[in-house]
Amino acid sequence: MEKIVLPEIENLNQIDVYIAHDGFQSAKKAFAQTPDALIDQVKKSGLRGRGGAAFSAGLKWSFMPKSTDKPKYLCINGDESEPGSFKDRQIFEYNPFQLIEGVIITCYAIGAKVAYLYVRGEYHKWIKLMQNAIDTAYEKGFLGEKMKETFGTQFSCDLFIHKGAGAYICGEESSLMNSIEGYRGYPRVKPPFPAQKGLWGCPTTINNVETITNVPPIISKGWEWFSKIGAPKHPGTILFGISGHVNKPGVYELPSGVLLTDLIYNYAGGVPGNKKIKCVIPGGSSMPPLRGDQLEGVKMDAESLKEVGSAIGTGGVMVMDEDTNLLKVLLRITKFYHHESCGQCTPCREGTSWMEKTLHRILDGHGTSNDLDLLVNVANNIEGNTICALGDAAAWPVKFMITRFRDEFEKYVNPNISLPVPNKVHSMRQTAVPLEDISK
Ligand SMILES: Cc1cc2nc3c(=O)[nH]c(=O)nc-3n(C[C@H](O)[C@H](O)[C@H](O)COP(=O)(O)O)c2cc1C
Ligand code: SF4
CATH class of the missing domain: 3.40.50.11540 (NADH-ubiquinone oxidoreductase 51kDa subunit)
Structure with missing residues (x-):
């Protein structure tokens, strides 16, 4: 090739x-x-x-x-x-x-x-x-x-x-x-x-x-x-940077539209110990994750990944095997976006902080099933309501990890406690203005 x-x-x-x-x-x-x-x-x-x-x-x-x-x-x-x-x-x-x-x-x-x-x-x-x-x-x-x-x-x-x-x-x-x-x-x-x-x-x-x-x-x-190279609607080659639980992590230049399973098993040498895959993030940490049982036939180009509810992003593929604690992964990702939020808009500044704190509470053993709903709710209130796409980048991993791996997250919460969660707090769009404007 x-x-x-x-x-x-x-x-x-x-x-x-x-x-x-x-x-x-x-x-x-x-x-x-x-x-x-x-x-x-x-x-x-x-x-x-x-x-x-x-x-x-x-x-x-x-x-x-x-x-x-x-x-x-x-x-x-x-x-x-x-x-x-x-x-x-x-x-x-x-x-x-x-x-x-x-x-x-x-x-x-x-x-x-x-x-x-x-x-x-x-x-x-x-x-x-x-x-x-x-x-x-x-x-x-x-x-x-x-x-x-x-x-x-x-x-x-x-x-x-x-x-x-x-x-x-x-x-x-x-x-x-x-x-x-x-x-x-x-x-x-x-x-x-x-x-x-x-x-x-x-x-x-x-x-x-x-x-x-x-x-x-x-x-x-x-x-x-x-x-004429690769996927017709997203042609050319893509530099796929593959990391995580694979035998041969690295950067592989392949035609767009290559099968994700080909990338993982044929190019990156498969999963150490032949373990099953629990989760793959196909395009860098902000892109919606895919379940291990959802990978068959998935092609690595913008249109194909959109069809399965994710995105190509930067082509950074992160593979996680069956023993991965997704709660810890999500907390790590959320901590990153909270740390990197510039703080200009309220949904991103506050929302990333709430999401990190809530995930911490769950990891510490004090979480409830409602916390999972609350996390999705906060993520929904960030998405689309901010000046730049860092808000979405922070919201998507939380929203899609929890909705696609609810079974995983339920293991860490107390099933006996239930608290009401509001559907939508209020529209925060009007808060998405630069600090200079707020201070006027
Ligand atoms: C929070 C955030 C971080 C970004 N970081 C990068 C980056 O490191 N490199 C990059 O090329 N684009 C990054 N982008 C996308 C850029 O804003 C821009 O869309 C891109 O550089 C355009 O180049 P392209 O059209 O060739 O992809 C980032 C976007 C956001 C919202
Ligand atoms: S969404 Fe962008 S502009 Fe708004 S606080 Fe987050 S990083 Fe800053």
């Missing part, structure tokens, strides 16, 4: 090797075309974002205004902080020049002269590797003013790394832009969307690292070629 994002070529992270394998030829081909033609090809290829929401990359690019007197920007999202997700760092380490070439083509297509690569702060090693690759690209004339001569074009762009400071919320696109601007990483209320008002109030496109790395092969081999 052909690898698009992480080709199996030795030392591809060295610029001479990359050039010897047709490196930067896609950019050359791109400069011979109009930006609109490139956007059209990426749209037709069916490339969808690999950062979580699987939104059409070409469509997103087309939202950038054509005539504006403001500068335009590209942000490449390498924050990679979703638990269970560890694939972008493979690109930084093994194929940094294809990412850089993707940045060059994207900048040209959307009309951006400056790009920021936002990398999670803990990735010291990968920041260093990426900075070396960028420095080398400048030296060899593939970035900055020198690229005009190299590619024989009037266009040039610059690429800078912006290092995060360890906050998960800075992976959210509007928060990421605030962080680059030097402000606290608070998500912004949308609309306006980044293409209208992004970095420093200027039109901005934000794409994930893996999304951008897919661009050069699409330009060199054509959109038709790409659109």
Whole structure:
């Protein structure tokens, strides 16, 4: 099977090797075309974002205004902080020049002269590797003013790394832009969307690292070629990062639509001790979990996972065997989202805290069956009522773990105590405003 994002070529992270394998030829081909033609090809290829929401990359690019007197920007999202997700760092380490070439083509297509690569702060090693690759690209004339001569074009762009400071919320696109601007990483209320008002109030496109790395092969081999790989509505390959109870955890580049069971048993070597699977989270910790007895025939692409009540997210697959304590897993996940909530909106700030406390109470042996209903109720009141999707990311694991594994959770609660639980507390939507507005 052909690898698009992480080709199996030795030392591809060295610029001479990359050039010897047709490196930067896609950019050359791109400069011979109009930006609109490139956007059209990426749209037709069916490339969808690999950062979580699987939104059409070409469509997103087309939202950038054509005539504006403001500068335009590209942000490449390498924050990679979703638990269970560890694939972008493979690109930084093994194929940094294809990412850089993707940045060059994207900048040209959307009309951006400056790009920021936002990398999670803990990735010291990968920041260093990426900075070396960028420095080398400048030296060899593939970035900055020198690229005009190299590619024989009037266009040039610059690429800078912006290092995060360890906050998960800075992976959210509007928060990421605030962080680059030097402000606290608070998500912004949308609309306006980044293409209208992004970095420093200027039109901005934000794409994930893996999304951008897919661009050069699409330009060199054509959109038709790409659109025929994997699942028709979500084509291409996906970097699946598989972890947990599997014999061979790691990152596997496979066509979208691969069977989840194939991924677990054939690629990741199955479950240690041949134990049964209790639960799989298919796309990073915020995605709805699947039951072990629900995995047969499940395909790993956005549409197929939606059909079984989950989502592809970042392709971070977490496998849990039959001995896993799901209460502990859910508490750990909830603690994470509570800790990472930026606190701007009440449902997320308070709800994540209540959910963590309630799960703690159950784990301490003081829970009731009503606590399980209460947890689902709180999750329902967070979902859709917040400024950014961290609220949903915190709510879904609670809501779906408890509803899909109720039998598991019932084991930990006292069946003899029953308290009434309100159906809906009240609409909290009006509280979803930034703190600055509340303080006025
Ligand atoms: C709380 C939160 C954290 C996020 N973290 C990341 C991240 O680490 N990397 C990423 O690419 N997208 C992340 N996203 C999604 C981004 O907001 C954005 O949709 C994405 O970078 C767009 O790129 P794509 O269209 O290429 O997928 C996050 C979203 C939320 C709500
Ligand atoms: S949902 Fe609201 S409180 Fe939670 S992280 Fe997003 S903006 Fe902050």
